[in-house]
Amino acid sequence: MNDFPQMLASKLEDYIELRRSLGYAFRKQAATLRVFLRYVEDSETMGPLTQDMAIAFALSADGSGNCRARRYAVLRRFAEYLSVYDTRTETLDPHVLPRSRAVTPPRILNDVELAALMTESRHVSPHSEQRGQTLETLVGLLASTGLRSGEALRLDRADVDLVEGVLQVRRTKFRKDRLVPVHATTLNALRAYALVRDSAFPISRCQAFFVSLRGSRLSSAALYTAFHKACALAGLEGNSARAMRPHDLRHRFVVARLAAWHRENLDVQALLPLLATYLGHVRYSDTAYYVTGTAELLGLVAQRAFGEGGVS
Structure with missing residues (x-):
């Protein structure tokens, strides 16, 4: 009987809880570790966690070399913890799959380009006014307030004061809440979006301010997919060394x-x-x-x- 995946699942969740108890948000790292658990379960490995297994997992990821390096780094730190409970766990070499320190500069849109992006955001889904207005409102909000995209997606309806024009931003990168006042034009856009959203979903299915086509909280993956489509429609993808990100x-x-x-x-x-x-x-x-x-x-x-x- 292969008990390794079961043991791994237990220790992995303990490790995530430990890191969060120390004050870390640990969202992306936790997601990576759970993907690793599925990788182990699918491959039916008998264990233990080895250097070869870690490298194979890291290289199985789509994306850039830095994406694979981040996967490996998360697993390497978890291996240090796991070795306390499973002495067969190999020490993972910190010099394998190093991250590139070259940082591609952000794409700074001028006013004309931003206007084009917002216009095309309305057209990402010809059959859904709500989806287009969701993206247009999000793009405008990020550009006018400098919010992180994750902060915007985590906004609940109660966090958005549509009377005074103040956002209650919770669970930030540094685990602090803050108040963010918005410009009058941004407030009007938020009010207009809320009307479209409530018309599409008269009975709310969740507390999120920004919702998906199903009425659930809009995910980061859905935002990135729609954002890249709008960038392509606006002709913003061909002149840059890399694809634009909402964070730009x-x-x-x-x-x-x-x-x-x-x-x-x-x-x-x-x-x-x-x-x-x-x-x-x-x-x-x-x-x-x-x-x-x-x-x-x-x-x-x-x-x-x-x-x-x-x-x-």
Whole structure:
């Protein structure tokens, strides 16, 4: 009798609970470990967890080399825990499948490109007005607030104040809640979406603000699929080294806000703490990661530093 999968399942859930008790959200890592469990069950391996098994699992993933490296890294740390209970567990080499540190720069859309993306978002599903308006509203929300896509998808109806225009963002990356006020135009878009959603589902099937075609909470996978389709329809996929991500809109928000402050001749350094708080960052350096030197932003900074006539 093969008891390895049963033992693995038990220890895997214990490990996930342990990591979460230490304050980690541990969502993606937990999903990876559960995929590994299904991999072990499907392959009917007798165990133990070995270097060869870990590499085979990592390489079975579709996607980039970094995706496979992340899989391996999650499994390597779990193996350290598992070895306490199953001494046959091999120590996994930390130098196998290293991650590339080269970071592809985000795609910062200009106003015309963003408008095209929102327009085409309405057309991702010709037979469903609700699906198109869901994506259009989400794209507009991410671009106008800089929310992480996961934060937007986790919004419940009670978290969205359609009167005052304030979002209650819960379970953020740093496990803190925050209030995010939205612009009047964003509030109007949220109200319009809520009307379409409630017309499609007069009796709500879940507490989520953004829902799928079935009325359940919209998933990250569904968002990414629809987003990439809208990008293709808007002609935004052919000019970039990699596909756009919803997260690129968070970068755009930071760049657009800094550019606006420079145009208004405001004290940007004094305002950075406010921006960091709005984004839900613990350190200002986290916000600096999102500052991409677009031509417009660099031009505005140079203009303020050297005056209209340039360097004298």
